[in-house]
Amino acid sequence: MPESRPDLPKQVRICQHTACRRAGSERVFAAFQNQAPKDWQILDSSCLGHCGNGPMVWVLPDDIRYHHVLPEEVGAIATRHLLQGKPIAAMHYPRRP
Ligand code: FES
Numbered sequence: 001m002p003e004s005r006p007d008l009p010k011q012v013r014i015c016q017h018t019a020c021r022r023a024g025s026e027r028v029f030a031a032f033q034n035q036a037p038k039d040w041q042i043l044d045s046s047c048l049g050h051c052g053n054g055p056m057v058w059v060l061p062d063d064i065r066y067h068h069v070l071p072e073e074v075g076a077i078a079t080r081h082l083l084q085g086k087p088i089a090a091m092h093y094p095r096r097p
Contacts, residue, residue: 008061010040012082014069017047020054024071028055031074037083050093059087067093 014020014029032042048056053067057077064087066077073091081087 010082011043011060012036012040013043013045013048013058013060015046015048015054015056015058016044017051019047019051020056023054023068025055027071028057028069028074031071032057032078035075035078037078040082053093056093062087065093066091 012032014025014032016025016029029042029044036042045056045058048058048065050056050065050067055067055069057066057069058064059066059077059081062081064081066088069077069091077088077091
């Protein structure tokens, strides 16, 4: 389990680099903008180093990455992880940078 980074604000960073964009990360970004709780920052990101597994999503301060995120899965992440504080283990990206 990644360590939380309490020094960082509550952010969702969605990779918008080439491979993730090809996989639909723009729609994932838009879905987070529409569905995330208002106290979360939704930011684009440069490459997160896991190309081919995108769209990649990095949630801070929890330091949890989700992979192959579909726009229709964003609601579950927004509700369970961002709102209720319960990350969705089945969707975690298992490899660390
Ligand atoms: S392009 Fe998204 S992780 Fe590299």
